Amino acid sequence: MAGSNNSSVITLETTPTWAIAVVCFILITISILIEHVLHLLAKYFNKKRRKSLIQALNNIKSELMLLGFVSLLLTVLQKPIAKICIPKDAAQTFLPCQSLTSDDVEEESKCEQQGKKSLISRAGVQQLQLLIFALAFFHILSCILTFSLGTLKMRRWKFWEAETTTLDYQFSHDPRRFQLIHQTSFGKRHLNFWSEHRFLRFPVCLLRQFYGSVYKVDYVTLRHGFIMAHFAEGTEFDFHKYIRRALDKDFKVVVGISPWIWTFSMLFIFFNANVFHSTYWLPFIPLAMLVVVGTKLQGIITKMCLESNYKSSVVRGNLVVKPDDQFFWFGKPKLLLHLMHFILFQNSFQLAFFTWTTYNYGLNSCFHHKTVDIVTRLVMGVLVHFLCGYVTLPLYALVTQMGTKIKNSVFTDGMISGIRRWQEKAKWKLAKRSNYLLAQNSLDNSLSLNISPSFKTSLDVTSSTDTENDEEIVDGQSQIQQHTEFGSFGGFHLSTFRAAQH
Secondary structure (H helix, E strand, O other): HHHHHHHHHOHHOOOOHHHHHHHHHHHHHHHHHHHHHHHHHHHHHHOOOOHHHHHHHHHHHHHHHHHHHHHHHHHHHOOOOHEEEEEEHOOOOOOOOOOOOOOOHHHHHHHHHOOEEOOOHHHHHHHHHHHHHHHHHHHHHHHHHHHHHHHHHHHHHEEEEEEEHHHHHHHHOOOOOOOEEOOOHHHHOOOOOOOOOHHHHHHHHHOOOOOOOHHHHHHHHHHHHHHHHOOOOOOOOHHHHHHHHHHHHHHHHOOOHHHHHHHHHHHHOOOOHHOOOOHHOOHHHHHHHHHHHHHHHHHHHHHHHHHHHHHHEEEEEOOOOOOOOOHOHHHHHHHHHHHHHHHHHHHHHHHHHHHHHHHHOOOOOOOOOOOOHHHHHHHHHHHHHHHHHHHHHHHHHHHHHOOOOHHHOOOOOOHHHHHHHHHHHHHHHHHHHHHHHHHHHHHHHHHOOOOHHHHHHHHHHHHHHHHHHHHHHHHOOOOOHHHHHHHOOOOOOOHHHHHHOO
């Protein structure tokens, strides 16, 4: 009974103070070490001038704080939650196990007297806290490992980028040379009998993502198309560094947890009931979504090649592909980022759920009916993280740059800060100048009523001089605008930075 069980529980009143002090000391020491490690990482990212990773680190801290707050709420509300009584018939629906018997489960006396059961027992609330801890740990760990694996594979792109500055590359891509698209390496790879047919193109792109993921010819061609679309011909631009900066900003999004991600996580917990037989289909959802995303990314590269072939079968120099949002789902390249976020989080949730059930109930619990269930969950979890980091992530980092709009990652953080300061300074000067002109106009109107001819002549001279200066300012601003549109900034408007900032 509840009373006999409560009488045997050892509380802090009967616990030695040295034992409490030792446990608190260990917990505080671990917390300080974790905080020190995060501080060292922030200093390292700041030294490398990777501000996006610093923001990602802040998102990790926010996630840990959020999950810690949820755990604190569960601790405080442990007793009130256990006192919420529900009918026994409702307590026997959507159980994760077929067996309805529960051993050594303490029920609240209030619910027991009413012939009901607790919504969640106190022991269940404590176990739920462990699930939250496992979720935070696996989500952060999986994101770091996945992006580290993808970045490791993309190191070869640095050498491909260096080759574009060699004389051999410039000679082989001489703009004075003409050739058919089918004769180019990119055309030979993507223009085949299966390219024109959707049902044939899908299986080829599905299998192609597992063989190399990103080929050198794809990287070089997409790089050239990106530069030709957003810069002047012959511009020297480090496409590899641009992709790395863009990927850092995407990592900042992936490590966070949005409300819709939490919604699907709650659905994942709900569908783990025995009646849904989730063991046979739930672990395969992240893998299926990852394969579909990789197939779509490979199909986009092929479609860009087909689009260039439709416009002209003869190319001058290197083949030019045109970036366009129409190649992406619903015309939104950022949708792929949210799908990657969902895949990583749900796969992390499954690994955390497996670890939690194994720790609390053992491998032979009702959550793992057979050995095949254990092997399936482990293999799917590891396989999804490997494929996401080594196959899909590099492909995503390259193809998503081929949208219509360019990302603000094209500029370094120092350049963006400088342009924003220049923008604020220009606004301040324009505001000051408008206030001066307003005061001058009011003065002219007040003096025009009663003024001597000689003084009026001097004012006319001053006004004409001011008008000439205003015209020079306007001409200067138009020249700056033309320089911004056609000069070193490559045709970018400051509205791009305002939109990216918001």
